Structure formats: structure tokens, C-alpha cells
Amino acid sequence: MKIVDVCAFYSPQGGGVRTYIEQKLRIGPQLGHEIVVLVPGEEHAVIERGPGARIVTLPSPRFPLDRKYGYFADEAALHAALDAERPDVVEVSSPWRSPLMVARWPGSARRSLVMHADPLSAYAYRWFAPMLSRSHIDRGFERYWAHLRQLGEAFDMTVCANHDLAARMREGGVAGVRVHPLGVETGVFSPERRDPALRGRLLALCGLDESACLLVAAGRLAPEKRWPMVVDAVAAASLHRPVGLILLGEGREARAIRSAIGGNPHVRLFEPERDRAAFAAILASADAVVHGCEAETFCMVGAEARASGTAVIVPDSGGAADHARDGAGLTYKAGNRFSLTNAIVKFCAQPISASRLGDVVSNLQHFEGLFAEYRQVRRRSRAA
Structure with missing residues (x-):
């Protein structure tokens, strides 16, 4: 498969999303897939990361609150980049504007929303939980929940890396929620x-x-x-x-x-x-x-x-x-x-002696499981 990740959260200066992207660029080709990551940048550039792996930067404005990051502002340019790549699967790694842009792209690729952010927990629940119950806060942010439900209908799946977020998404009426815990460098951490x-x-x-x-x-x-x-x-x-x-x-x-x-x-x-x-x-x-x-x-x-x-x-x-x-x-x-x-x-x-447990997922296992589900989605689409 050719997988294109539209990743607004990528920054060359580091962060968890960059670590994840680097892993995907390395492991995806090992599993027989071509990986292209579209990210906001100062100018258009193609950064080769070996056979079957590259980062493509699209000229984009900087995010005002954190200049390390940019955001996709030109929907036509993003659509043109997707047209040029002709992916089998498009991933989007942000719950904000970019998934709506991808949802409106007329291409035939399957689409996956990967929740690399939980804005309600990071902001709304943290700010208002001392005064209001979570259900009250959710009602106050109904427009955001409606946005997530719209994305759930537009995408083939919504991928969460933890069970708490997945449960809240399902309870909020978001369709196609899947849990795929991220992987660990098991050869490093031991x-x-x-x-x-x-x-x-x-x-x-x-x-x-x-x-x-x-x-x-x-x-x-x-x-x-x-x-x-x-x-x-x-x-x-x-x-x-x-x-x-x-x-x-x-x-x-x-x-x-x-x-x-x-x-x-x-x-x-x-x-x-x-x-x-x-x-x-x-x-x-x-x-x-x-x-x-x-x-x-x-x-x-x-x-x-x-x-x-x-x-x-x-x-x-x-x-x-x-x-x-x-x-x-x-x-x-x-x-x-x-x-x-x-x-x-x-x-x-009473210290806990937490021996290495068997359900720690490796990086390889994570991507094997995620990409296998992408294959199933493509097969169901072709059958339909």
C-alpha cells in the first residue's frame, strides 16, 4: 500500500509525534509499504528517508502560540499534493482543520483519523473540572463533539491509542473507533x-x-x-x-x-x-x-x-x-x-516489582496491526 500521512503536528525540533513519524518512515517500508508524510513547512521540499519513505513539506504559516509548529492553511495545495501522490490510504494526525480538508478531497483513498491529541482532556476538562462535571463540560462543547461525529462519518476509522479516549469517543457517538496502542523500542527499553x-x-x-x-x-x-x-x-x-x-x-x-x-x-x-x-x-x-x-x-x-x-x-x-x-x-x-x-x-x-509484562507492544507490532486493518478496509471497499 501507499500510505500518506497528513501530519499537522510534526515539528523537526522534536516531540512525540515526530518520534512516531520517524518510526513509521523506518518500519513501513520494511513491511512492504510506501510512506509519505505531508507536513507544514517554510517552503516546498522533499526529504528522502530511504527507499519508500519521504517527508514532503508544504508552504504553511507558523502556529502563533508555538512557532515550532505550522498548520495547513491552503486546502487546494493540500488536495494537489494528495492528487500527485495517489495514495491507497490517507492518515490525518489532527482533529482540527486538516481532517476536514482531507474529507473534502475527492480522491478514492481510504481515510483514517489518528487521534494524536485529546483537546477536551488537555484544555476543557482541565480548566472546568473543578467547577463542573464532565457531562456538563461535554454539553458545553457540543459543537466540538458534533465536529468529531462529522469526522467519524467521513473517515473509515478513528484510531485511538488508549482505551479511555476510545470509550469517550464511542460514548460521544463517534463512528468507527479502533484502539491501536503505540509501540515501544523493546530493543532499547529493558x-x-x-x-x-x-x-x-x-x-x-x-x-x-x-x-x-x-x-x-x-x-x-x-x-x-x-x-x-x-x-x-x-x-x-x-x-x-x-x-x-x-x-x-x-x-x-x-x-x-x-x-x-x-x-x-x-x-x-x-x-x-x-x-x-x-x-x-x-x-x-x-x-x-x-x-x-x-x-x-x-x-x-x-x-x-x-x-x-x-x-x-x-x-x-x-x-x-x-x-x-x-x-x-x-x-x-x-x-x-x-x-x-x-x-x-x-x-x-509497598514497592511494586513490575516485571516486564507480555502485553507491551513493540513498534513493529503496532504498525503490523494498524496496516493490517488498513488492508481490511481496502478489501471491504473493493468488495462493496
Whole structure:
């Protein structure tokens, strides 16, 4: 098959979507498929990534709130690019304007909406949940739900990477919802990378000895990640048991997070570890990985922790919650610092030995499953 991904969330500067795209460009041709990714760019360019894989940039404006990203503004140019590629399947990786553009494209390709974002959890639920129930919030955002239902009718499937989002989409009346958890680099992340000496060094950076509990967190420093809440919960839990937190990330909320840390010597903020093997060793050497965001569509760091044999402490909703299943971690009430504090205290008192579980999906398995479903959709279309 020839698969074209219309990806508005791609940025050369990094991010989870870019990691996913790079995996697809590498694995798709290995499975016998041609992969083309259309992304917003400063100018038109074709970036070859080997036989059967390339990125095509379309001239597009920058997103005002984050200049690393662009957005598709020229529907005719996008349609022309799709006409030129003549794909068998078109994926769209945004729930905003670009899927409507693809829905209006007159081509015959099958179409898949991949939910790489959960705007209701990231914004509406986070902003209004302290005052309103989720059902009230959903009623207030009925226009967005109508938009999602329209997309569900226009596309052959809507792909979610976690069960919580898929359930909400189905309850909201969105058609064709499928769950395809993303994959993990199982050759990189493994319990075999656990290093007691590294654990000791990380705790020493937090001013603690090896009898303390080591928590690791990683991700963008953005408001929806709730890192100040995580920092406060760790500080509160430290009143019961020595706890150190290593937070790896960068982003616009760095100043707010440093303010939350204050003079606490047991919480350290570092830039991301970009060496994958070194990062895998950090995850495998932690006692637990803690996460604050209930708006994750998958929570890659949670999956990587699970593949590393490391327990997780995660919100009870969103993509992160899936990684605590089958005894692999603890969940707490999303957005609730006191519930998170109690979960950390409970974990420190009774640590979970989360051995590498069999249902961790590899990158290869993810794309094999997703592309197999695309084949089935094409067969049903031809039969019809």
C-alpha cells in the first residue's frame, strides 16, 4: 500500500509525534509499504528517508502560540499534493482543520483519523473540572463533539491509542473507533538496563542515600503535564519517607516548575536525556516513573517504563492509566495532588516489582496491526 500521512503536528525540533513519524518512515517500508508524510513547512521540499519513505513539506504559516509548529492553511495545495501522490490510504494526525480538508478531497483513498491529541482532556476538562462535571463540560462543547461525529462519518476509522479516549469517543457517538496502542523500542527499553550504581548517583543528586525512593518523570514542560502538582506531591510524600524526584524535560513552563521546586534539594530538574540507551537506563534504574497528565493520548514514557520493568504512578484517566494495568503500577485521581501524594506514600511503603509484562507492544507490532486493518478496509471497499 501507499500510505500518506497528513501530519499537522510534526515539528523537526522534536516531540512525540515526530518520534512516531520517524518510526513509521523506518518500519513501513520494511513491511512492504510506501510512506509519505505531508507536513507544514517554510517552503516546498522533499526529504528522502530511504527507499519508500519521504517527508514532503508544504508552504504553511507558523502556529502563533508555538512557532515550532505550522498548520495547513491552503486546502487546494493540500488536495494537489494528495492528487500527485495517489495514495491507497490517507492518515490525518489532527482533529482540527486538516481532517476536514482531507474529507473534502475527492480522491478514492481510504481515510483514517489518528487521534494524536485529546483537546477536551488537555484544555476543557482541565480548566472546568473543578467547577463542573464532565457531562456538563461535554454539553458545553457540543459543537466540538458534533465536529468529531462529522469526522467519524467521513473517515473509515478513528484510531485511538488508549482505551479511555476510545470509550469517550464511542460514548460521544463517534463512528468507527479502533484502539491501536503505540509501540515501544523493546530493543532499547529493558529491565536488563537496570543499574544500581546509576540509581545511587541519581539519588545522590537529590541529596539522598540509597535507602530513599527514586522517582523519575519525563516530558514536555507544559501546563497540561501538571508538573508543579507532581513536585508538590513529592514534597508532601517526603514528610513520610525520603523521596527523590528526577524530572527530565524542557518547555515554556520551566520557570513555574522551578518556582514549585523552590529550595527543595530532593527534586531536580534536568534537560531531556536524548541518548536513548542512557534514558532507558535511567527508567530501568528508577523505583517508579511518575506522571501528572491525564490528557495523554498514549503516554510513551509510561509504556517505556513498563517495558523497562519499572512501576508507574499515573492518573486514573487518559493514556497513562493503561500502563498501570495488570499490577504494573498505581493510579490516583487525576488532577488531585492529595491523591497523588497518597499514591506515592503507598508505593514507598509497598514497592511494586513490575516485571516486564507480555502485553507491551513493540513498534513493529503496532504498525503490523494498524496496516493490517488498513488492508481490511481496502478489501471491504473493493468488495462493496
